[in-house]
Amino acid sequence: MNDKDYIATIGLEIHAELKTSSKMFCSCKNDPDEERPNVNVCPICMGHPGTLPVLNKQAIKHVLKIGHAIGGTIADFTEWDRKNYFYPDIPKGYQISQYKYPLVSGGNLAGIDLTRIHLEEDTAQSTHDTHHKSLINFNRSSVPLMELVTEPVIHDAETAVKFAKELQLLLRYLGAGEANLEKGEMRVEANISVASLANTEAKKFGTKTEVKNLNSFKAVEKAIVFEISRQIELIENGGKVQQETRGWDENSGTTYSQRLKESSHDYRYFPEPDLPKLKISEVAEFSKEELTKETSELPWIKRERLVKDFIMTEKEVAVFVESPEVGNYFEEVVKGESEIAKLSINYILTDYLGLLKKEGKGVETISTKNFSKLMKMIEAKKLSSRGAKDAMALMVKEDGDPEIIAEKNGLIQKSDEGEIKKIVTEIVSKNPTVVTDYKNGKEAALQFFIGQGMKATKGSANPELLKKILLEVIG
Ligand code: ADP
Ligand code: ZN
Ligand code: MG
Numbered sequence: 001m002n003d004k005d006y007i008a009t010i011g012l013e014i015h016a017e018l019k020t021s022s023k024m025f026c027s028c029k030n031d032p033d034e035e036r037p038n039v040n041v042c043p044i045c046m047g048h049p050g051t052l053p054v055l056n057k058q059a060i061k062h063v064l065k066i067g068h069a070i071g072g073t074i075a076d077f078t079e080w081d082r083k084n085y086f087y088p089d090i091p092k093g094y095q096i097s098q099y100k101y102p103l104v105s106g107g108n109l110a111g112i113d114l115t116r117i118h119l120e121e122d123t124a125q126s127t128h129d130t131h132h133k134s135l136i137n138f139n140r141s142s143v144p145l146m147e148l149v150t151e152p153v154i155h156d157a158e159t160a161v162k163f164a165k166e167l168q169l170l171l172r173y174l175g176a177g178e179a180n181l182e183k184g185e186m187r188v189e190a191n192i193s194v195a196s197l198a199n200t201e202a203k204k205f206g207t208k209t210e211v212k213n214l215n216s217f218k219a220v221e222k223a224i225v226f227e228i229s230r231q232i233e234l235i236e237n238g239g240k241v242q243q244e245t246r247g248w249d250e251n252s253g254t255t256y257s258q259r260l261k262e263s264s265h266d267y268r269y270f271p272e273p274d275l276p277k278l279k280i281s282e283v284a285e286f287s288k289e290e291l292t293k294e295t296s297e298l299p300w301i302k303r304e305r306l307v308k309d310f311i312m313t314e315k316e317v318a319v320f321v322e323s324p325e326v327g328n329y330f331e332e333v334v335k336g337e338s339e340i341a342k343l344s345i346n347y348i349l350t351d352y353l354g355l356l357k358k359e360g361k362g363v364e365t366i367s368t369k370n371f372s373k374l375m376k377m378i379e380a381k382k383l384s385s386r387g388a389k390d391a392m393a394l395m396v397k398e399d400g401d402p403e404i405i406a407e408k409n410g411l412i413q414k415s416d417e418g419e420i421k422k423i424v425t426e427i428v429s430k431n432p433t434v435v436t437d438y439k440n441g442k443e444a445a446l447q448f449f450i451g452q453g454m455k456a457t458k459g460s461a462n463p464e465l466l467k468k469i470l471l472e473v474i475g
Contacts, residue, residue, distance in 0.1 A: 005198055006235075008228045009205055010160050011115075011152035011191040014167060017122060017184075018062045018144040019177050024121045025053030025096065025275075030143050032178070032185060037137040045142035047092035052274050057285065059144035062176040063103045063119050064280070065291050066146070069170060069298055070114060072107030074288075076281050080120075080272040088136055089124040096121050097147075099269040103280075110166040110300075112159070115149040146176075152191065152205065157224035161217050164188050169299045169322065181216050188214045190224050193241070194231045206231070207241040211255050213248050223248040227255050302327070310334070310341045319349060325363050326353070332368040333375065340375040347375065351389055355396045366395045374402040386459040387411040415462045417469065420453070424466070424473050427452045435474055446470070 020030050026044035034040055044051045067074050078101045082094040102118035124141040128134045148167065154160050168179040168186060179186035193208035211227055214220045231241050246255040271277075280286045297305075303321045306312055312320075320327035330348055334341045356365060366374075374391060377383045383391060383406060391406045406412050414420055427449060428435060438445035446467075453466045 006194045006196055006228075006232050008155055008192065008194050008224075009152045009208075010154040010156075010224060011208075012148075012150045012154065012160060012163065013189040013191065013210075014148045014164065015122075015187045015189075016146050016148070016167075016171055016177050016179050017140075017186075018059050018146055019175060020056055020058040020062070020144055022056060022058075023142045024056050024059055024119075024144040025142055028142070031139070032143075032183065034139050037135070037139065039139060041138045041141070046138050047090070047141070053096065053272075055275060055278075056144055059119055060103065060278075060286065061291060061294075062144075062174065063117055063146050064286055065174050065295055066148075066170065066176060067104035067107065067117060068288055068291060069174065069295070070104075070107035070109045070117075072104040072114060072117065074280055075101050075103050075105065077101055077277065077279055078103055079277040080275045081269045082272050083120075083267045083269055085267060087123070088134070089126045089141070091124075095123065096272050096275070097269075109170070110163045112163045113151040113153050115151050117146055117148045120145050120147060152193075152208075157221045157228075160190060160224055161221045164220060165217060166299070173297075173299050173324070174295060181214070181219075184215070187212075188220050190214065190220065190227070192224060192227045192231070194228055194235070196235070206235075207243050209241060209243065209255075210245045211248055212245060212258070215250070219248055219250060222253060223255060226253060230255065310338075310345065312345060316345055316349060319353075329363045329368060329371075333372045337372060337376070340372065340379055343375045343378055344371075347378075347388070347392070351392055352396075355393055359396055361396065366392070366399050370395060370399055370402055377402055377406065381415065381462060382406070382413055383411060384413045384459060384461075384463065387413055390459075410458055411460055413462045414457050414460050415465055417465065420457070420461055420466060421469050421473065423456050423461075424449075424453055424469050427456065428470075428473050438474060449474075 017032060022028060023030050023040075023045055026042050028040045028042050028045050031040055044053060064074060078098065080096050081099040083097045083099070084094040086093060097120035098118035102116040104117040105115070107114045107117075122140050122143040122145040125137045125139070126134055127137070150163070154163065164186075171177040171179040171186070177185060181188065190211045191208045192211060193206035195204060195206040209227060209231070211223050214223055227246070234241060242257070242260065244260050245258045247258045248255055284290065299321050303317050306317050306320055306327070320330055326348065330344060333344050333348075352366070352371075356363065359365070374383075374388065374395070378385070378388045387406065390409070391402050391411050394405050394409065395402060431449075431452075434445045434448055449470050450463065450466060453461055453470065454463070
């Protein structure tokens with residue numbers, strides 16, 4: 001048997017910290033960039049007994065917007081529950097989460113069916129093994145956290161990564177979160193199982209493992225690929241997959257057993273008595289109309305529009321959608337000037353972004369007005385592609401009117417027949433042997449003359465015109 005005799009099944013559980021001014025249940029600042037430990041803390045988010053949590057409206061709105069974007073069903077009734085467990089990073093002895101009544105049910109993102117999205121609080125952050133001590137930082141404690149669960153409908157690592165990337169993009173578009181995996185702002189857990197196709201019960205799922213500590217998209221991909229083959233190999237060797245939580249070890253590129261899976265009854269969930277139950281439909285600010293007003297164009301809508309309006313490849317549109325500043329810049333450049341769209345796509349993606357990176361500058365370095373003008377000069381053949389690149393490099397150093405910059409630096413493409421003819425005649429008369437070579441059928445001789453002509457005009461001659469005049473002069 002080989003890997004083709006098995007089908008892998010993957011379901012994702014993704015946590016994402018939400019961007020809000022204060023934490024989920026208190027007025028402490030929600031600041032993921034705070035580097036000093038235990039600064040944004042109060043008795044509520046440190047779990048002191050007798051304190052009372054208060055719901056954060058902004059966090060609820062974020063989840064509802066996400067719910068609308070993915071076409072999910074918004075709960076009419078919702079409440080929060082206590083998920084009881086002991087751990088130093090959760091001093092209350094429970095995490096406030098949602099169990100029975102998640103804010104959002106169903107929906108679909110990037111072709112993947114979703115189970116639910118609920119809202120809970122993040123835990124504190126513990127750091128172990130610093131001089132045989134463990135440290136706890138409560139800055140993150142009670143930061144609003146959403147949890148999204150997909151149905152077990154993914155069958156390969158690539159699709160899982162694509163889904164996670166689309167979610168990251170959505171969160172960023174909605175202003176709901178930064179969702180950097182590397183910073184722990186978004187945490188992906190992959191549930192993975194394999195089932196033999198040969199088995200008559202092939203429709204049945206195999207036993208799943210849950211893989212954690214995936215701190216990058218690359219890690220998500222590699223961990224899923226590894227775990228699928230580990231499970232297949234185990235089964236092939238007569239073993240059985242254990243339902244367990246596994247960690248991903250970046251260095252060895254393997255997963256390792258962490259603990260046997262706990263099940264929900266271990267948490268003894270019960271409704272949080274200190275928070276109000278909510279009827280979403282009764283809160284005007286939570287209505288679809290109000291939330292839609294605050295929602296800009298969604299990433300997949302933008303993707304479709306750009307492809308349709310400007311005929312872009314998948315790779316091209318990806319840059320514009322994933323980097324909204326670059327996308328907006330492009331749209332501003334070509335606004336009302338669709339004839340320069342194709343040129344603008346090429347010059348932004350292949351030249352401009354590279355130059356900016358080299359100079360460490362932002363996308364607005366060349367004003368959209370000047371960039372647009374530069375494209376129109378290329379379109380009108382006033383600039384050769386060489387001349388355009390040189391002009392752009394100069395404009396990145398110091399923005400200005402491309403007409404003036406090109407003129408000043410002798411970059412305007414020479415289309416003056418008389419002038420080119422003068423230059424060509426001179427070159428030809430200086431190189432009689434090359435003329436003979438050409439007449440004896442040596443094609444390279446023509447290339448030599450074109451090269452000389454370009455050199456003499458510092459690359460500013462219109463190459464087609466140069467060739468035409470050259471042929472006339474040689475006769
Ligand atoms: P549990 O009760 O163990 O938490 P759930 O049914 O709540 O399991 O599902 C948790 C996640 O695991 C979901 O994303 C779901 O899609 C996924 N999942 C469930 N069963 C499987 C399976 N057999 N293989 C892969 N993923 C699965
Ligand atoms: Zn607090
Ligand atoms: Mg579950």
